[in-house]
Amino acid sequence: MSESSVDLVVSDARVVAERGTIRGGVACDDGRIVAIGSDACLPPADRVIDADGNFLLPGFVDPHVHLGRRDAGYPEQLEIDFETETRGAVHGGVTTLLNFVEQGDQYLPDWDDFVDVGERNSYVDFGHHAVMSHEHHIEEIPGLVDRGVTSFKMFFNMYKYHDIDIEPCEADRVHRVLSHVAEYPEAVGMFHCENAEIQREMERELRESGREDLQAWRESSPPVAEAMQIEHVGRLTRFSDANSYAVHVSSAEGADVVERYRREGVNLHGETLVTFLVNTADEDLGVWGKVSPPLRDERHQERLWEALRQGVIRHVGTDHIATSKEVREGGEGKYGNMWAAPPGIQPGVEFFLPMMVSEGYNRNRLSMERIVEVCATNNAKRFGLYPRKGVIAEGADADLVVVDPQATTVIDDDFFHTREPRWSSVHGRGVQGLPTHTIAGGEVVVECGDLHADPGRGSYLHRGPGGETA
Ligand SMILES: [Zn+2]
Numbered sequence: 001m002s003e004s005s006v007d008l009v010v011s012d013a014r015v016v017a018e019r020g021t022i023r024g025g026v027a028c029d030d031g032r033i034v035a036i037g038s039d040a041c042l043p044p045a046d047r048v049i050d051a052d053g054n055f056l057l058p059g060f061v062d063p064h065v066h067l068g069r070r071d072a073g074y075p076e077q078l079e080i081d082f083e084t085e086t087r088g089a090v091h092g093g094v095t096t097l098l099n100f101v102e103q104g105d106q107y108l109p110d111w112d113d114f115v116d117v118g119e120r121n122s123y124v125d126f127g128h129h130a131v132m133s134h135e136h137h138i139e140e141i142p143g144l145v146d147r148g149v150t151s152f153k154m155f156f157n158m159y160k161y162h163d164i165d166i167e168p169c170e171a172d173r174v175h176r177v178l179s180h181v182a183e184y185p186e187a188v189g190m191f192h193c194e195n196a197e198i199q200r201e202m203e204r205e206l207r208e209s210g211r212e213d214l215q216a217w218r219e220s221s222p223p224v225a226e227a228m229q230i231e232h233v234g235r236l237t238r239f240s241d242a243n244s245y246a247v248h249v250s251s252a253e254g255a256d257v258v259e260r261y262r263r264e265g266v267n268l269h270g271e272t273l274v275t276f277l278v279n280t281a282d283e284d285l286g287v288w289g290k291v292s293p294p295l296r297d298e299r300h301q302e303r304l305w306e307a308l309r310q311g312v313i314r315h316v317g318t319d320h321i322a323t324s325k326e327v328r329e330g331g332e333g334k335y336g337n338m339w340a341a342p343p344g345i346q347p348g349v350e351f352f353l354p355m356m357v358s359e360g361y362n363r364n365r366l367s368m369e370r371i372v373e374v375c376a377t378n379n380a381k382r383f384g385l386y387p388r389k390g391v392i393a394e395g396a397d398a399d400l401v402v403v404d405p406q407a408t409t410v411i412d413d414d415f416f417h418t419r420e421p422r423w424s425s426v427h428g429r430g431v432q433g434l435p436t437h438t439i440a441g442g443e444v445v446v447e448c449g450d451l452h453a454d455p456g457r458g459s460y461l462h463r464g465p466g467g468e469t470a
Pocket residue numbers: 064066319
């Protein structure tokens with residue numbers, strides 16, 4: 001090993017760097033990117049990975065992950081999920097994730113535990129969003145900001161008729177949270193936008209008519225239920241002069257509202273989910289397709305891809321939840337009672353990148369550069385992780401993924417490295433476009449499907465002023 005050699009070089013790649021896509025490679029040293037250029041310009045390295053002409057992307061930043069929910073109970077499940085689900089993440093090319101912490105009790109007395117449990121178990125660097133599910137959480141915002149949390153989620157006004165441990169969230173609470181958020185330039189209010197009254201009324205009509213198919217679930221929360229809540233968020237965001245983020249936008253109408261507020265200069269950003277980009281309620285998914293807001297149809301799906309191309313929707317995430325198949329099916333099997341099954345999403349963090357490459361790049365819906373923006377760069381920027389995360393640039397963390405856009409596989413039980421059972425809404429689907437190497441902090445964590453790291457290598461990302469990502 002010579003004095004001047006760096007730890008790692010990835011060569012012969014199509015590097016999707018922040019300043020443009022180039023043919024060449026990236027040099028990494030002490031966990032950071034130290035050079036980007038043609039192969040001939042890169043320094044000697046202790047180890048060289050030949051990318052063989054494949055893409056080199058920044059590791060994906062999943063802005064929407066729920067670890068530790070359901071099954072074993074919280075926080076016991078958090079201990080399990082941080083290992084198993086982030087193991088899936090690194091196999092899938094996701095090197096940073098933002099997790100929602102949510103509990104009825106106050107957060108601050110338990111905060112060190114929320115950080116420690118991740119640092120002991122996670123394969124990837126992680127941050128936490130805090131769910132403002134109870135009035136007393138709002139008083140904790142300044143303390144949470146001190147602890148590196150800059151994003152605060154509300155269910156507006158969805159789930160207030162459901163038997164779960166959240167207090168109803170109406171415009172008064174939204175205003176109170178956004179008033180706090182507005183005091184911190186980097187803070188963001190996050191919103192599940194779905195109108196509970198419309199949903200309840202539609203569901204009542206559909207149940208009375210005897211419907212219980214997946215399309216009935218879709219009809220129970222029509223696009224207007226989403227659009228009207230985003231509309232209110234846009235108005236309240238402007239009124240409070242705050243920053244907002246609509247999670248999991250599912251419909252054309254929802255995207256239209258985001259577009260209008262953005263044009264008016266309101267700081268409201270929209271996120272969609274990989275599920276909405278690759279699934280519709282017209283598939284034979286049974287209760288596995290019961291997500292909230294619901295899967296829609298092709299018209300909405302194509303509008304969401306278009307919104308990503310146009311920069312109207314700037315973020316893609318997964319809403320990953322490691323719910324077991326049994327919990328998901330409510331004990332009645334895949335084709336059990338649609339109304340009784342719990343709504344929710346699914347374990348998506350591992351097929352996030354393969355699906356975006358397969359359905360986005362390979363079907364000419366998105367350029368690889370735009371995929372990197374919406375799945376990495378913009379997510380890092382929105383949540384206070386840029387320029388450390390989400391880009392291939394000198395000085396950024398050496399979080400990289402080599403992607404072979406031609407490689408194919410089928411998403412079945414064996415595809416996943418998350419915990420079992422490994423069901424999903426894309427079960428049995430073929431994909432083209434797979435990661436071959438995942439590098440996190442300059443360490444080759446996954447190589448050709450083999451894991452070469454231990455859990456606990458990931459670090460908590462303290463966001464905001466005074467933090468390392470300021
Ligand atoms: Zn979610």
